[in-house]
Amino acid sequence: MPDPLAWIPEQLELLESLERRRTIHIRSTQQGPNVAWKDREQINFSSNDYLNLAADPRLQAAACAAIEREGWGSGASPLITGRGQSQADLETALAQFEGTAAALTFASGFAANAGVIDALADRGDVILSDSKNHASIIDGTRLSKATVRVYPHRHLDYLENLLKQCGTFRRRLIVTDTLFSMDGDLAPLPELANLAEAYDAMLMVDEAHATGVFGANGRGLCEHFGLEDRVAVRVGTFSKALGGHGGFVVGSQPLIEWLVNRCRPYIFSTAPPAANAGAMLAALRIVHDEPQRRTDLLAKATWLRTQLREIGWSLGDSESQIIPVIVGTENLAMSLSAKLYEMGMLVPGIRPPSVPDGECLLRISLSCGHTQQHLDTLVAALTELRL
Known part of the structure; x- marks a missing residue:
């Protein structure tokens, strides 16, 4: 019989010829500032585990206790079998942590967006x-039946011109990451809030890379800029600074109730x-009780950005724990990555x-678990590779 997937090997070979074929490797130790990769010990500058919680024994103990109480699998969607007590407690604690009326949890950040x-x-x-x-936002706009207008990165004048042209639409939704995952730069949130209010638009933000890291209480960049009451919809993930998954x-109680009734990735x-x-739940308590994790992380990021810029590397507009070393060409980025390995x-x-x-680019992700020796080693290596 003919193979309906016979076209795939040829396309994989094409990716191979372009040096864009990706493969999955086994990480042989727990997540942390040091990791074994392809059976070689490495300083881990690739993880989004910003607060060094992914392997924290307190999270492991809390997970084991939840399994003892409620078992492992959930059986079906929350609207079919209900949600477990731990899930309900998490949503209550999350709303309290974020200073909102209500919260809703999803299987992934991608599904949420x-x-x-x-x-x-x-x-x-x-x-x-x-x-x-992020791709999850892009795919969300594609799934929607709404008209989509893309504005150049952080270009407020362009966005305002678009808003001026959108008066005939029933509703307007501005959506942005707060901390951009590759460039490490920040969205101009105060100005976006002003535009949303001026043009009667909803403002939705994704705090995925900012939750736990920015803000006096670790709520993210909406808290950092004092905008929590002016941003209608705030999305986040557990899978980065909080060291988990999902x-x-x-937001408001009506928003959460609407999503329970209309948000397909949640319902299904x-x-x-x-x-x-x-x-x-344990991670949220640690973020509350140990603010030094985020202050230490941001101090290390400031130090490292200063060192790398003095060497002569281009870091764009990074203001965060995500530091892009911008090199331009694909061959150079992959060659430098291999040399650092x-x-x-x-x-x-x-x-x-x-x-x-x-x-x-090379994407450097810092964790509060990185030591000064780790950072010095990276600076020394990038100094050598810059020569």
Whole structure:
């Protein structure tokens, strides 16, 4: 019989010829500032485990306790079998942590973004999206039946001109990351809030890389800029600074009830396991009780950015724990990544489709678990590679 998938090997060979074929490797130790990769010990500058919680024994203990109480699998979606007590407790604690009326948890941050956008904007509406938004936001705009307008990265004048042209749409939704995952730069949130109010638009933000890191209480950049009451929809993830898995949305009670009724990834996904909810309850307590984790992380990031800029590397407009070393070409990014690996450091090269052609980079992700010796080793290596 003919193979209907016979075209795939040829396309894989094409990716191979372009040096864009990706493979999955086994990480042989727990997540942390040091990791074994391909059976070689590496300083881990590739993880989004910003607060060094992924392997924290307190999260492990909380997960085990939740399994003892509620078992492992959830059985079905929350609307079919209900949610477990740990999940309900997590959503209550999350709303308290974020200072909102209510919260809703999802199986992934991707599902949260894609589903919320589709639930908020439909035919007759318009979505205005930053050109460097995460793939989950981009796919959410594509799933929606709304008209989509993309504005250049952080370009407020362009966005305002679009808003002036969108008066005939029923609803307007501005959506942006708050901390951009590849460039490490920040969205101009105060100005976006002003535009949303001036043009009667909803403002939705994804705090995925900012939750736990920015703000006096670790709530993210909305808290950092004092905008929590002016941003209608805030999405986040447990899978980065909080060291777990899944996504969430926080906001008003009517917003959360609307999502329960209209958000397809929530309605049609099996509820996350109690173990994750238990671990994330522990993570929220640690973020509250140990603010030095985020202050230490941001201090290290400031120091490292200063050192790398003095060497002569281009870091763009990074203001965060995500530090892009912008090199331009794909070959150079992957070559530098390979050389750093040989020197004992896991620093991924980022290339299309994760970034546009000509904007390839090394993506350095810092953790509060990195020591000064780790940072000195990286600076010394990038000094040598810069010569």
